[in-house]
Amino acid sequence: MRSRLFLALVLIGVVAVASPAQAANILTNPGFETGSLSGWNCSGGSVVSSPVRTGSHALQGGVTSSDFGQCSQTVAVQPSTAYTLSAWVRGSYVYLGVTGGASTWTPSAGSYTQLTVSFTTTASQTSAQIYLHGWYGQPAYQADDVSLDGPGGNPPTQGAPSVPGTPSVTGTTGSSIGLSWGASTGTVTGYRVYDGSTVVKTVTGTSTTVDGLSACTSHSYSVAAYNAQGESAKSGVVSAATSGCTSTGLPKHALIGYLHASFANGSGYVRMADISSQWNIINLSFGEPTSVTSGDIRFNRCPVAECPNVESDADFLAAIKAKQAAGKKVLLSIGGQNGQVQLTTTAARDAFVSSVGSIIDRWGLDGLDVDFEGHSLYLNPGDTNFRSPTTPVVVNLISALKTLKARYGAKFVLTMAPETFFVQVGYQFYGGNGTGDNRTGSYLPVIHALRDALTVLHVQDYNSGPVMGLDNQYHNMGGADFHIAMTDMIKAGFPVSTTGQTFPGLREDQIAFGLPAAVSAGNGHTAPAAVHQALDCLVKGQNCGGYTLRGGASPAFRGLMTWSINWDKYYNWEFQNSHAPYLAALP
Numbered sequence: 001m002r003s004r005l006f007l008a009l010v011l012i013g014v015v016a017v018a019s020p021a022q023a024a025n026i027l028t029n030p031g032f033e034t035g036s037l038s039g040w041n042c043s044g045g046s047v048v049s050s051p052v053r054t055g056s057h058a059l060q061g062g063v064t065s066s067d068f069g070q071c072s073q074t075v076a077v078q079p080s081t082a083y084t085l086s087a088w089v090r091g092s093y094v095y096l097g098v099t100g101g102a103s104t105w106t107p108s109a110g111s112y113t114q115l116t117v118s119f120t121t122t123a124s125q126t127s128a129q130i131y132l133h134g135w136y137g138q139p140a141y142q143a144d145d146v147s148l149d150g151p152g153g154n155p156p157t158q159g160a161p162s163v164p165g166t167p168s169v170t171g172t173t174g175s176s177i178g179l180s181w182g183a184s185t186g187t188v189t190g191y192r193v194y195d196g197s198t199v200v201k202t203v204t205g206t207s208t209t210v211d212g213l214s215a216c217t218s219h220s221y222s223v224a225a226y227n228a229q230g231e232s233a234k235s236g237v238v239s240a241a242t243s244g245c246t247s248t249g250l251p252k253h254a255l256i257g258y259l260h261a262s263f264a265n266g267s268g269y270v271r272m273a274d275i276s277s278q279w280n281i282i283n284l285s286f287g288e289p290t291s292v293t294s295g296d297i298r299f300n301r302c303p304v305a306e307c308p309n310v311e312s313d314a315d316f317l318a319a320i321k322a323k324q325a326a327g328k329k330v331l332l333s334i335g336g337q338n339g340q341v342q343l344t345t346t347a348a349r350d351a352f353v354s355s356v357g358s359i360i361d362r363w364g365l366d367g368l369d370v371d372f373e374g375h376s377l378y379l380n381p382g383d384t385n386f387r388s389p390t391t392p393v394v395v396n397l398i399s400a401l402k403t404l405k406a407r408y409g410a411k412f413v414l415t416m417a418p419e420t421f422f423v424q425v426g427y428q429f430y431g432g433n434g435t436g437d438n439r440t441g442s443y444l445p446v447i448h449a450l451r452d453a454l455t456v457l458h459v460q461d462y463n464s465g466p467v468m469g470l471d472n473q474y475h476n477m478g479g480a481d482f483h484i485a486m487t488d489m490i491k492a493g494f495p496v497s498t499t500g501q502t503f504p505g506l507r508e509d510q511i512a513f514g515l516p517a518a519v520s521a522g523n524g525h526t527a528p529a530a531v532h533q534a535l536d537c538l539v540k541g542q543n544c545g546g547y548t549l550r551g552g553a554s555p556a557f558r559g560l561m562t563w564s565i566n567w568d569k570y571y572n573w574e575f576q577n578s579h580a581p582y583l584a585a586l587p
Contacts, residue, residue, distance in 0.1 A: 033056060034047075041186065042062065051090060057144075059132070061133065074129045077125060080122070081121050082118065084118050084149040087144075088144045089106065089142065090113070091141030092109075096115040097117060160227060164181045164191060174216075175212065180207035181207070189228065192224050216246065218507065250558075253583040254512070254560075257564060264566075267567045272315075282330045283417075285333045287333065288341075293342050293344050294351060296352075339371075340376050343396035368414055370414075379394065381432065384499045384501075386426075394446060416447065417460055420486060422439060430499055433497055433498060456510055461482060477526075480537070490511050491506065511554065513561065514560075540587070555587060560579050
């Protein structure tokens with residue numbers, strides 16, 4: 001920005017100007033030096049004398065487990081005009097932005113750090129609401145010296161309302177979801193209820209029922225208040241789902257395992273008929289492509305030379321049918337460590353649908369497990385909206401899975417086994433942002449697009465580096481803490497890096513987590529007692545150690561997945577014998 005002296009000299013030499021002079025800062029009480037929140041609408045929060053950047057006061061945001069502590073201010077602006085918004089902030093996960101427009105954030109500012117974002121008003125815009133906030137359950141943040149640099153407009157006679165309270169779910173049916181929320185302060189004409197970015201209800205009170213919904217569908221609701229001067233920022237988000245899901249025949253808490261059906265892998269071959277009845281989902285490993293980009297998936301039985309005890313095709317098929325008759329689900333798992341699948345074209349997508357369908361039909365399988373690893377999924381630069389992805393390998397996979405689900409109907413079992421790198425790491429880094437590896441978080445658009453068709457998501461809590469949880473602490477695999485923190489992210493949902501988007505949590509009955517069956521099966525083996533501690537926390541809300549569940553307890557938590565059934569047999573069925581009874585005893 002040019003100096004004020006230079007601007008003054010320029011103006012002296014100008015006979016006429018086309019627009020008002022640019023103000024240095026058009027915000028009221030930008031440094032909180034009044035000693036109060038005058039001029040700001042805040043959900044909690046206070047003015048503090050330490051730590052400050054300049055002057056004697058600064059803002060301290062009122063963050064709680066259910067409120068991200070937003071402070072906003074609505075100002076008069078001029079149409080079709082460029083503005084620069086900045087603030088000095090301190091703390092974990094501090095956001096700065098313009099309602100309905102640009103935003104930025106920092107995940108960790110140990111000392112005062114400047115955030116800056118630029119925007120241009122629309123041709124008819126006369127006001128803008130700027131905001132600061134933290135994130136749920138995090139420490140309080142501080143802000144000082146907030147600036148909105150640009151020409152002021154005609155001041156409004158009243159400001160926009162404050163941010164409403166985060167909605168809570170008051171009830172659900174197969175076609176409706178009831179909501180209620182805390183009232184806004186200021187002059188309120190009404191409230192708009194958003195499902196994602198779409199307004200689904202406009203009401204004058206602080207509760208409503210969203211109806212006309214489809215059964216067994218997930219939704220993500222927030223609320224904004226409005227009056228003649230504009231709309232408040234949106235409240236926090238609540239995830240909800242309608243009832244009426246078709247039963248897949250799974251028990252409330254399931255044991256899920258991978259069977260090396262096409263290779264031995266040092267652990268030995270296990271015949272389908274010899275698998276214990278305690279396994280509820282058996283994933284046949286693996287269907288693999290004829291080439292990385294062909295989309296043509298093949299499933300080959302383990303050859304006799306590698307697996308001397310392999311059963312015949314007829315016996316294998318008979319054993320599958322026997323498992324199904326006993327209520328078990330047998331799925332084709334595609335991918336794995338060596339099976340890179342990149343659906344870069346619509347031709348590859350169509351080949352995927354055709355070839356996978358042929359395998360399912362050949363063996364009479366119950367569904368599909370997506371175990372894409374390595375470089376199967378990634379995000380192109382600029383693909384930053386997980387709700388509307390543009391990268392072909394992601395778009396084509398979503399289309400293919402929806403086609404298969406539609407072909408086989410509601411009882412088609414669809415599971416996914418991503419690594420933490422492709423899911424939870426999206427909290428810090430999202431590949432389409434161009435920050436680091438373009439694969440980070442790349443499963444999120446697939447999970448979101450299929451959330452109403454997804455039976456179980458069992459993230460691999462193994463072969464993983466440290467991952468930051470919702471407590472902004474890094475968690476390491478191998479203990480209860482890792483499984484609790486990683487699984488809570490799936491239930492509670494989380495902000496997706498710096499995209500300004502929030503990934504909504506899944507239904508608790510859709511969530512499991514994955515473990516190595518034994519020390520030879522993968523890095524991150526967890527002792528049975530620690531697994532049971534994690535289950536007690538996630539299901540009952542008990543024995544959580546120092547971690548606080550952001551998503552709450554999940555009595556319908558689906559269960560445990562392991563790599564692999566073969567390795568479990570090799571180690572005398574430790575995983576099965578330790579965990580199947582424990583799952584069965586959970587409420």
